[in-house]
Amino acid sequence: MFFPHLTAVEALKPYCVRTHWHTGEVLEVDLETRLRRYSALAPILDPTVFARVHLGEWGNSIEWLDNEFGADNVYAWAKEQRGEVSQNEIRQDAHLVTLLRKVATDDH
Structure with missing residues (x-):
């Protein structure tokens, strides 16, 4: 599985x-x-607070105050906003396919 980490923000x-x-x-x-x-x-x-964004420990997040977004989510959001398929979308699609298969087999 791919786990992106940040080097700068x-x-x-x-x-x-x-x-x-x-x-x-x-x-x-x-x-x-x-x-x-x-x-x-x-x-x-608050734009002043937003401007203070910094890396979390080991590059696993971006942080402000006591709040953070995980690097995996930030990476997925950036890819999605560029129109690319992210790992999150692939996982969601795979989960949906699994559920649909289960429903299809339960009906028969």
């Missing part, structure tokens, strides 16, 4: 970050929708 404009990965990839990701989804993340919507 920088805030661009609110609420986008540029991420650098151990694969050599440099990906930008817009986090606004995710930040607005949960009230606990509201403090990060």
